[in-house]
Each structure stands twice: as C-alpha cells, then as structure tokens.
Amino acid sequence: MRTSWNILGSRHKGLIVTALSLGFIILAWYSGKYGHAEFEVPFYLLAYAIGGYQKAWEGLQTLIKEKDLDVDLLMVLAAIGAASIGFWRDGAILILIFSLSGALEGYTLERTNDEIKSIMKLRPEEAIVLHGNVEKRVRVEELQQGDHLLVRPGERIAADGIVSEGFSSVNQASITGESIPIDKSAGDEVFAGTMNGQGALVIEMTKPAEATLLAKIIHLVQEAQSERPPSQLFMERFEGIYAKIVVTGAVLIPVLSPFVIGWSWSETIYKAMIFLVVASPCALVSSVMPAVLSGISNGARKGILFKGGAYLETIGDVSVVAFDKTGTLTEGIPRITQVIPYGNYTENEVLSIAASLETWSEHPIAKAIIRKAKGKNLHLSSASKLEAVPGFGVHGIVEGQEYRIGKLDLIGGQKLPEEEMNAVQELEKQGNTVIFVQVGNERIGVLAVQDTLRPQAKESISRLKKMGIKVVMLTGDSSSTAKIMGEQVGVDQVYSELLPEHKVDIIKKLGEYGKVAMVGDGVNDAPALAVSSVGIAMGAAGTDVAMETANVVLMADDISKVSYAIALGRRTTRVVKQNVTFAIAVIFVLVLSNFFGNINLPLGVIGHEGSTIIVIISGLRLLR
Incomplete structure (x- = not known):
C-alpha cells in the first residue's frame, strides 16, 4: 500500500492535497450554515494546514536560508491575515486556489520534463552478445568495446557501432529526427536508442556506453534543464525585490488608508490582504521557464538539441x-573528378603518390584521394616523415623522394605558367578545388576535387x-x-x-x-x-570537439533545421514577452480594482492565480 501511495503521490500529490483542502472548506461551510458552528473554524484550520503547509514551509525555508521573501510566504501571510480579521472562508479559498495553481503548475512542468526525459528511456537495459555461435544476454552496463551484438527485428539497438552482418532499415528518428528509416548494411554506422526494422543485424560495438551519441544527448538535455536563461535569472532576482515592495505596501496600507481614504480598520486590513495577493508576482515568475522548457522539448523532438535555455533565447536574436x-x-564526401599528370608521370603514378602521402590523414579530401586510388587497385607506398600543415596540405617522403601535396601556397606559391594557370582556372570554374602534387621544385600533376x-x-x-x-x-x-x-x-x-x-x-x-x-x-x-553568439554543430558528421564547443547540436546534420531553430527561438521570445505583458496587465488591473473598485479576496485570488495558470498553459503552446 505504501509503495502505491508513493507512486501516486509523486505525480498527483498536489491535486490530492488540493482536493482534501476543498473537502474541509465544504465541511466548514456546511457546519456554519446548518447549525454546527463549533466545527466551522476547526474545519477551516484543517483546510489551511493541509492546503498551505507545503507553501508555508517553502516560504519559511527561503526566508531562513536565503534571508529573502517569496510569493509562497506572501500568500500564506495574506490567508493568515484574512483569518485574523474573521474572514476565514476568504483565506481558505485563497489557500485552496493557490494550492490548485501550484498543483497545475507542477503538473504542466512535469509534462514538459517528461517530453525531454523520454529521450533517456530509449536505450534498452539488456543486449544480446555473440561469442561465436553462443548468444548471451547481458546488461548494457556490462558491454565492452569490440563486442558483437545481435539485434533482432523490432528491437532497439543498445550501443553505437558498425554493422558487421545483415541488412535492415533502422528508424533513427529518436536520435537524428529523420522521419524515414535508413537502410543499413555491412560497414554502416548505427546508434544506441534507434529501432531496428525488418532484418537481423550483427553490430560491432565501437564506443563504450558512456560515449554513445545517445549518452551525449542525455548529457546535453540535463545541461539544458539545469541552465536558466537570462530572463529567468532576472525574474528570480526581481521576485525577491518585488516581494519586499509588496510586503511594505501591505504594511503601509493599514497605516495610511484610514487617514488618506477614510476606510475602517477592518476594511483596511482586508484591503491589505487583497493587495498582498493580487500584487504578488506569481504569473510573472511563471512567464519564462515553462515556455523555455517547452521550446527545448520541441527542438529535441526535431533533432535540435539546445544546451540551455539561454541559447534558445539568443538564437532568436x-x-x-x-x-x-x-x-x-x-x-563532406568529396570525389576526385580529374587527375592531370605533368611531364613523364602518368595519372596512376600521381594518384598513387598522393594517396601514399594521405594514408593517415582524416581530412575529407585525403579520404577522397585514397578512395580513388583503392578503386583503381593502385599500390600505395609507405610514407615517412609526414607533416601536415593545417589549411594547406601534407609533405613527406615516399620511396626516398620528398613530395608535397596541397594548395599552391604549400608548394612554394610560385607563379604558374599561363597555360597551366588557365587549365587550373577552368577546373575551378567548374566548382573544383585544385590540389597540387610536387617533388622538389617540380610539379608532377594536379588533382581536381569536388564536394557535393x-x-x-x-x-x-x-x-x-x-x-x-x-x-x-x-x-x-x-x-x-x-x-x-x-x-x-x-x-x-x-x-x-x-x-x-x-x-x-x-x-x-x-x-x-x-x-x-x-x-x-x-x-x-x-x-x-x-x-x-550561438555555435551550431552537426551532430552526426561533426567531431566531438565541435559538439562539445557548440551551444546547439543538429542531430541529423540537416541544415534546414537551422531556420527552424531560429524560428523556434523567436517564437519562444515572443511567447515569453506575451506572458510577461499579460501578467503585468493583470496585476495592474487587480491592484487598481482593489483600491478603486469593490473586488473581494476570492475574486482577487481567482484573478491572480488564474493569470498564473494561463501563462503556464501559454508556455506549453511551444510543445506543438
């Protein structure tokens, strides 16, 4: 029974407390109306205690530990003040609606967090490891780099790796945001947390569990949840200052009003309690984070990971x-479109020398040269004393000769003969990058490389x-x-x-x-x-350094998501501004109504807490 209560309470505790508080208010009202007045105040006290205990405790903790006032304590003080002048029912209704508002706020924020946390549930708890023909089911935490995993049709892939056997389509939407399953066969990369399709796959695990793309996503999501945007930090600072102003105003009203406006003592205290309620910045404080968390969640579903709310706001500007x-x-997968040899060298010789120099390079152009050479089954010699010059090229020794491959600047930047320059310019006009190959001071050929x-x-x-x-x-x-x-x-x-x-x-x-x-x-x-201002990294093709440095990661390498991310940032900023404007307007109207109208405490509570609920729901629009 205790376990079931814990599970129930963790998600619905706020609503249960609110319901109990409402029940005691109804009993108090019934007691007073039907001749059981001796039970009226005790039932109201129970309603106060059950509905207001949590908020009072949180407010006192803020006051004691941080020496600061917050809206929770303001609400409780207003309710106690109403009770002290005989308005038990009004104070109880204040506690009830404030409790309901907190419960709904908790529920909506939990829904936003659930959207994000669902990413963390993608990785299966167990995987099947193959040892020869023997299958062994093990926990994911026990997997080792180099293990061969069997993934049956319809199962989630447990680790990042390379397909060694089999053919299947894999749904990568959970990681990259791609809506269409991608065909995978031997040599293709797969990611933990993605869903295997109709075929069985054998995958060689290439990364430990803590280094998978899914693990990085989870880390980024946790960062995003914990980091607060500048607007929220401002609101939190503002709340403390504003709460002091409201308390000061509530104290001055009873002191000055009888002389300035001519209110009675009872009316003055009642108006001060209403002021405490309607002037509190609950809606203002709730204007930012629900919207920002919803925007982050929206982006995560589309394969756009923001490392914090600050970057969601910044990208909109x-x-x-x-x-x-x-x-x-x-x-990033260039191809060799042409090889032009000079002098006595042949195309294959120029290509073989270039590939030998680039054997250990990870540069996309180097890989294109090696692919081309291997496609022609050319012999590659071992190169020594290799030295890469970032942004220019590589030089080293092949079969006793020192060769250079790269841009014109690497090979000395010498002026090219007119005929050769014209040929190079023609290649460049066609969108090629021209790579020179040189031995000593002699150019032996050029490679034309084109990216797609x-x-x-x-x-x-x-x-x-x-x-x-x-x-x-x-x-x-x-x-x-x-x-x-x-x-x-x-x-x-x-x-x-x-x-x-x-x-x-x-x-x-x-x-x-x-x-x-x-x-x-x-x-x-x-x-x-x-x-x-905002660094955006390509998540699938990007290097670890780029992903760590960037503030936003595009998991599917889909650059069309850049405009979506900016539009999402703009919309988030727009919603936050709408919420703040609405919250200020409601406070202004309610405060004026308190002094120049005939607003009572329950109506003030409904207006104040209703505006808080509205801005929270407004923020949740960004989940769409």
Whole structure:
C-alpha cells in the first residue's frame, strides 16, 4: 500500500492535497450554515494546514536560508491575515486556489520534463552478445568495446557501432529526427536508442556506453534543464525585490488608508490582504521557464538539441548565420573528378603518390584521394616523415623522394605558367578545388576535387534570407572555387582561403551586423563556434570537439533545421514577452480594482492565480 501511495503521490500529490483542502472548506461551510458552528473554524484550520503547509514551509525555508521573501510566504501571510480579521472562508479559498495553481503548475512542468526525459528511456537495459555461435544476454552496463551484438527485428539497438552482418532499415528518428528509416548494411554506422526494422543485424560495438551519441544527448538535455536563461535569472532576482515592495505596501496600507481614504480598520486590513495577493508576482515568475522548457522539448523532438535555455533565447536574436562549407553546406564526401599528370608521370603514378602521402590523414579530401586510388587497385607506398600543415596540405617522403601535396601556397606559391594557370582556372570554374602534387621544385600533376552540396542547402539558405538573416560562407578553398559554390547555394557573402584563426576574425567582424550563429562540423570550426553568439554543430558528421564547443547540436546534420531553430527561438521570445505583458496587465488591473473598485479576496485570488495558470498553459503552446 505504501509503495502505491508513493507512486501516486509523486505525480498527483498536489491535486490530492488540493482536493482534501476543498473537502474541509465544504465541511466548514456546511457546519456554519446548518447549525454546527463549533466545527466551522476547526474545519477551516484543517483546510489551511493541509492546503498551505507545503507553501508555508517553502516560504519559511527561503526566508531562513536565503534571508529573502517569496510569493509562497506572501500568500500564506495574506490567508493568515484574512483569518485574523474573521474572514476565514476568504483565506481558505485563497489557500485552496493557490494550492490548485501550484498543483497545475507542477503538473504542466512535469509534462514538459517528461517530453525531454523520454529521450533517456530509449536505450534498452539488456543486449544480446555473440561469442561465436553462443548468444548471451547481458546488461548494457556490462558491454565492452569490440563486442558483437545481435539485434533482432523490432528491437532497439543498445550501443553505437558498425554493422558487421545483415541488412535492415533502422528508424533513427529518436536520435537524428529523420522521419524515414535508413537502410543499413555491412560497414554502416548505427546508434544506441534507434529501432531496428525488418532484418537481423550483427553490430560491432565501437564506443563504450558512456560515449554513445545517445549518452551525449542525455548529457546535453540535463545541461539544458539545469541552465536558466537570462530572463529567468532576472525574474528570480526581481521576485525577491518585488516581494519586499509588496510586503511594505501591505504594511503601509493599514497605516495610511484610514487617514488618506477614510476606510475602517477592518476594511483596511482586508484591503491589505487583497493587495498582498493580487500584487504578488506569481504569473510573472511563471512567464519564462515553462515556455523555455517547452521550446527545448520541441527542438529535441526535431533533432535540435539546445544546451540551455539561454541559447534558445539568443538564437532568436541572430542576424547573421555563417556556414562552414565542407561537411556543412556540402556532404563532406568529396570525389576526385580529374587527375592531370605533368611531364613523364602518368595519372596512376600521381594518384598513387598522393594517396601514399594521405594514408593517415582524416581530412575529407585525403579520404577522397585514397578512395580513388583503392578503386583503381593502385599500390600505395609507405610514407615517412609526414607533416601536415593545417589549411594547406601534407609533405613527406615516399620511396626516398620528398613530395608535397596541397594548395599552391604549400608548394612554394610560385607563379604558374599561363597555360597551366588557365587549365587550373577552368577546373575551378567548374566548382573544383585544385590540389597540387610536387617533388622538389617540380610539379608532377594536379588533382581536381569536388564536394557535393547537401540536397537541402540551397532551400535552407533561401529560407534564412526570407527571415531577414544575412548568410555567409566560410571556407579554406580558393576564392574562385568558393565563389562558384557560394553562387550555387545563394549566400550573401563568401570568405575564402581561411585558416581556423581567420574564421574567428571573420565571426568577430560580422558582429557589427548583430548576433552571429556559426554552423560547422570540424575541429577547425571549433574556435569560430566558441566565439560566435550561438555555435551550431552537426551532430552526426561533426567531431566531438565541435559538439562539445557548440551551444546547439543538429542531430541529423540537416541544415534546414537551422531556420527552424531560429524560428523556434523567436517564437519562444515572443511567447515569453506575451506572458510577461499579460501578467503585468493583470496585476495592474487587480491592484487598481482593489483600491478603486469593490473586488473581494476570492475574486482577487481567482484573478491572480488564474493569470498564473494561463501563462503556464501559454508556455506549453511551444510543445506543438
């Protein structure tokens, strides 16, 4: 019985307390009306104690520990004041409605949190590990990197890994926000928490449980829940100051009103109690967090993870969006479109040397060169004394000769002959990045590399521009290649031939237009992500460094979600402003009604607590 009460109480305790308080108010009213007056006050006292105990305790804790007043204590003082001048029923109704408001606020906030916490329930508790032909069911916490997991049709995948056997479609909506299941076969990456489709898969676990993409999402969600936006911090500071002003006003009313307005002592105390209620900032304090948490929850369902409410607010004020090119506007999977050898070298020789130099590199262009060489079954020699020059290329020794591969600057930046320059410019006009290969002072060939635009890139940039946002592209590519790519996607401005530190300078410079959002995926984007007003990282293709540095993560690498995130931020700010305006207006009207109208305490309570409930429900609109 105790267990069932705990489960019930954890979710519905506020509503149960409110119902009991209402029951005792009804009994008190019945006792007074039908000749049992001796029970009336005791029943009201029970209603006070049950409905107001929690709020009184919280208010006293704030007063004792933080030496501050809050709205909880104001409400309880108002109720006690009403009882002290004989208005037991009015004070009890105040406690009742305040209790109901708190219960509804707790319930709505719990609903918002449930939306977010549902992400944490995605990972299954157990997994099937294969040891040869033997299957063993183990807890997820016991899994080791390198384990081979069997995932049957309809089961959730327990860990990040690579498919080693089988073919199936996997629903990744819970992680990346993609609505359509993705076909997976040997060599494809899968994520913990996603749902396997019609086929069985054998997955080699590549990351420990605490390092999975799902674990990172959970960490980001926890950060988002604990971090309060500037507007909420301001409200909390304001609440303490405002509560003192209200208490001072409630004390001055009985002192001054009999002389200034001519009220009786009883009427003055009653008006002071009403003032305590209607002037309290409950609705104001509740104007921000329900809306912000709902916005964060909305984004999480769409594959957009905000690391805190502050970034949801900030992104709505963004005036400029800067996109990295490779891996962000493009797929990040470039291909070799042409190999042009010079002198006595052949295409295959140039390609083989280039691939040998790039064997250990993780750069997308290096991978494209290696893929091309392996596709032709070329022999790759072992390279030594390899040295990467970030933003330029690589040099090292292959078969006793020192070779360089990269941009023109890496190989000395010498002036090219006119015929060669014309050929390079023609390649760049076609959207290629030109990579030079050189031995000593002799160029032995060039490689033309072209990246593929993301399908949604052009539409995404168009949508941002329609929202009045300036869009720029940052890239390390040559100016001619960057210009062509920029024209293809429709950005307002292109900055090319940039090193990581140059990207930082550009972001700072763009600050003259307003707040800047930087969208990137690589290690070299991390400094720019850090210095921008809002850093947005690609979650699936992005590096760990980019994800850790960024304030917002796009789990599906869908850059169309950038405009959605900005629109969500703007809408959140709009809802918060509407809530604050409404709350102030209600307080103003109720205070005036108290002094110049004929408002009673129950009506004041209904107006005050009703406005609190309305702003909470208004914030929940953002869940849609």
